[in-house]
Amino acid sequence: IRTRVAVIGAGPAGLSLAHMLALQGVDAVVLERSSEEHVRSRVRAGVLEQSTVDVFDQLGVSADLHREALRHKGFYLRFDRTTHHLDFHADTGRNAFVYGQARVVGDLIDALPGRAAPVIFDAEAVAVEGIGTDRPEVHFRTPHSTGVVEADFVAGCDGFHGVARATAEPHVRTVQRVYPFAWLGILAHSTPVTEEGMYSAHPDGLSLHSMRGPQLSRQYLQVPHDTDLAHWSDERIWKELRHRSAADDADELETGEIIERSLTRLRSAVTEPMRVGSLFLLGDAAHILPPTGAKGLNLAVSDACVLSNALGGYYADRRTDLLDAYSVTALERIWQTQAFSWRLTSALHRHDDEFDWPLRRARLQRWVASETARRELGEVYLGLPFPTDW
Ligand code: FAD
Numbered sequence: 001i002r003t004r005v006a007v008i009g010a011g012p013a014g015l016s017l018a019h020m021l022a023l024q025g026v027d028a029v030v031l032e033r034s035s036e037e038h039v040r041s042r043v044r045a046g047v048l049e050q051s052t053v054d055v056f057d058q059l060g061v062s063a064d065l066h067r068e069a070l071r072h073k074g075f076y077l078r079f080d081r082t083t084h085h086l087d088f089h090a091d092t093g094r095n096a097f098v099y100g101q102a103r104v105v106g107d108l109i110d111a112l113p114g115r116a117a118p119v120i121f122d123a124e125a126v127a128v129e130g131i132g133t134d135r136p137e138v139h140f141r142t143p144h145s146t147g148v149v150e151a152d153f154v155a156g157c158d159g160f161h162g163v164a165r166a167t168a169e170p171h172v173r174t175v176q177r178v179y180p181f182a183w184l185g186i187l188a189h190s191t192p193v194t195e196e197g198m199y200s201a202h203p204d205g206l207s208l209h210s211m212r213g214p215q216l217s218r219q220y221l222q223v224p225h226d227t228d229l230a231h232w233s234d235e236r237i238w239k240e241l242r243h244r245s246a247a248d249d250a251d252e253l254e255t256g257e258i259i260e261r262s263l264t265r266l267r268s269a270v271t272e273p274m275r276v277g278s279l280f281l282l283g284d285a286a287h288i289l290p291p292t293g294a295k296g297l298n299l300a301v302s303d304a305c306v307l308s309n310a311l312g313g314y315y316a317d318r319r320t321d322l323l324d325a326y327s328v329t330a331l332e333r334i335w336q337t338q339a340f341s342w343r344l345t346s347a348l349h350r351h352d353d354e355f356d357w358p359l360r361r362a363r364l365q366r367w368v369a370s371e372t373a374r375r376e377l378g379e380v381y382l383g384l385p386f387p388t389d390w
């Protein structure tokens with residue numbers, strides 16, 4: 001197969017990039033290891049920044065989103081048995097949107113045919129060769145055959161454990177911070193505790209009460225990083241969620257049937273630079289954030305914008321300066337977002353020493369009391385401007 005851009009991975013990064021390139025008339029082929037059904041059903045993230053929704057509007061893939069997404073002004077913060085609403089909309093005029101990653105990916109796949117070459121599902125990239133040349137190749141295998149995509153550029157959108165990052169590894173540096181805790185997540189048939197998401201900062205650790213619909217809650221508990229899900233019965237999960245979210249100004253949490261559960265170990269990582277020759281890294285292939293603040297999907301889309309803009313400049317005018325600047329341009333927003341995720345993570349999670357809780361409480365009180373502190377938080381929560389148009 002011969003194309004201009006070989007895209008590895010059909011997650012938010014790869015699919016957004018495929019749309020952006022198609023709209024600029026740049027040919028691309030997307031290789032995806034998993035089946036279409038699997039890709040459409042992964043639960044994962046759920047909060048979209050206003051900036052991300054603005055891009056989906058421009059791509060023309062947001063009709064279902066605007067019909068079904070929950071539009072939030074900010075989030076609730078609960079501590080000391082008291083609930084506070086942080087209204088970032090009042091400060092910034094912007095919103096956050098709750099719309100599951102599975103729906104985002106499904107909408108992007110649905111809109112591709114007729115616009116761009118469809119994704120090749122069940123096609124695993126096994127090697128990227130020639131990244132030091134202008135004729136890189138991606139070798140892939142399907143259940144029945146093998147193949148090669150020859151391209152001008154390779155976009156590695158295949159996550160942190162993908163072949164793209166592994167190929168770049170000898171030429172780049174990855175800095176990381178691994179946390180001693182994980183998030184136990186559930187999806188349950190129960191009424192969400194508040195109409196917008198709520199972080200509950202308890203001395204015993206974080207609980208997070210989000211949603212996917214009026215009768216569908218998505219909730220998380222901070223647990224030790226070596227937690228075994230088998231030790232957490234439904235009863236134990238509900239008991240702990242109730243304990244950490246107990247308040248004097250609210251009813252007890254509603255319980256219900258748990259239909260999905262997962263464990264995510266928290267980690268922050270950034271790979272620099274995000275380009276080696278003709279190979280570019282995007283999204284989780286280049287960086288990982290702790291889930292606090294729900295930024296991973298949004299950063300994947302902003303990376304796609306930066307690269308699409310640079311590739312557009314290359315094919316329209318043979319400009320190479322934007323490609324050369326890709327890593328620096330994308331990393332500025334990535335580090336600002338890492339800083340935000342770290343602030344939220346450190347304020348909301350239990351760390352084990354006696355200084356921890358009073359210090360965290362002081363930070364939380366600041367966000368409630370000071371419009372200046374809140375505005376600063378909200379600016380990033382609702383999405384910093386994207387570095388470029390796509
Ligand atoms: P992905 O969505 O991971 O897409 C990569 C794609 O590449 C996948 O479809 C994969 O199958 C494919 N692939 C991998 N290797 C190959 C290969 N060799 N060949 C071909 N295809 C390949 N973020 C939040 O903000 N909030 C959350 O609550 C949250 N929960 C998460 C829970 C889990 C279990 C995980 C893994 C992530 C979670 N994230 C969350 C992060 C968020 O989902 C990611 O940041 C986002 O999916 C990044 O998009 P991406 O396109 O870069 O990568």
Ligand code: DHB
Nearest residue numbers: 045046210291292293294
């Ligand atoms: C989700 C919501 C959040 O506010 C967050 O920080 C992480 C995840 C969610 O709905 O999945």
